[in-house]
Amino acid sequence: NASNAASRGAFIVMEGMDRAGKTTQVGKLRHTLEEQGHKVKTIRFPDRTTPMGTMIDGYLQSKTEMADHAIHLLFSANRWEKAAWIKEQISQGYMILCDRYYYSGMVYSAAKKNPALSLEWARTPDVGLPRPDRVIFLDLNAAEAEKRGGYGEEKYEKREMQENARELFLGLAGRGEESSDMVVIDAGHSVEQVASAIWDEVMKVVKAVETVPRRELSV
Numbered sequence: 232n233a234s235n236a237a238s239r240g241a242f243i244v245m246e247g248m249d250r251a252g253k254t255t256q257v258g259k260l261r262h263t264l265e266e267q268g269h270k271v272k273t274i275r276f277p278d279r280t281t282p283m284g285t286m287i288d289g290y291l292q293s294k295t296e297m298a299d300h301a302i303h304l305l306f307s308a309n310r311w312e313k314a315a316w317i318k319e320q321i322s323q324g325y326m327i328l329c330d331r332y333y334y335s336g337m338v339y340s341a342a343k344k345n346p347a348l349s350l351e352w353a354r355t356p357d358v359g360l361p362r363p364d365r366v367i368f369l370d371l372n373a374a375e376a377e378k379r380g381g382y383g384e385e386k387y388e389k390r391e392m393q394e395n396a397r398e399l400f401l402g403l404a405g406r407g408e409e410s411s412d413m414v415v416i417d418a419g420h421s422v423e424q425v426a427s428a429i430w431d432e433v434m435k436v437v438k439a440v441e442t443v444p445r446r447e448l449s450v
């Protein structure tokens with residue numbers, strides 16, 4: 232009903248390549264929203280603090296091996312663990328800022344180019360999760376990312392994987408629900424310039440949630 236819609240928070244997702252500055256920008260956005268009097272909570276995926284998150288962490292650090300489909304489902308289950316909490320917080324009026332979400336889920340799994348693991352297959356286990364009000368994709372090409380200090384030691388932090396993932400991310404801008412939720416921001420500028428471009432988008436969302444009800448991902 233209208234009074235619920237008026238008081239709910241927004242669900243904002245920050246996506247992007249490794250090294251694009253997601254964590255920095257989530258912190259800045261939190262600060263700006265709080266200055267404007269909003270209640271904010273930040274989360275990140277993978278959430279490595281849960282038992283499933285511990286398994287994901289072991290995989291990313293190459294301590295354990297897992298089949299492509301199995302690790303994919305674990306990343307998704309790790310989001311499902313938090314789904315009820317996200318809905319609850321939004322309905323209590325919190326702005327949820329989320330560092331990575333199912334876009335990373337689809338894209339990094341599909342970037343492995345396993346012929347049995349398509350982008351469409353990868354999206355399926357996430358259907359029904361809270362749908363973001365806006366997904367900000369911080370775009371940075373692999374060469375720029377490497378200039379920022381290169382990649383770490385974790386799985387997927389290799390040039391080819393990153394290039395595949397970026398191409399898939401950008402392709403989501405033309406796919407169904409993602410095309411209306413996602414905005415691409417060039418992360419190759421200064422921290423302040425990127426923060427200001429993000430704020431321009433978030434301002435619109437903060438206004439829009441007053442009239443738009445919360446939704447779930449659909450097929």
Ligand code: NYM
Nearest residue numbers: 276277306307331332335336339340387
């Ligand atoms: N990642 C992240 C996935 O492969 N699937 C997912 O569903 C999510 C949320 O985990 N390289 C990958 C992307 C990153 C890695 O993320 C760890 P971070 O933000 O470095 O903790």
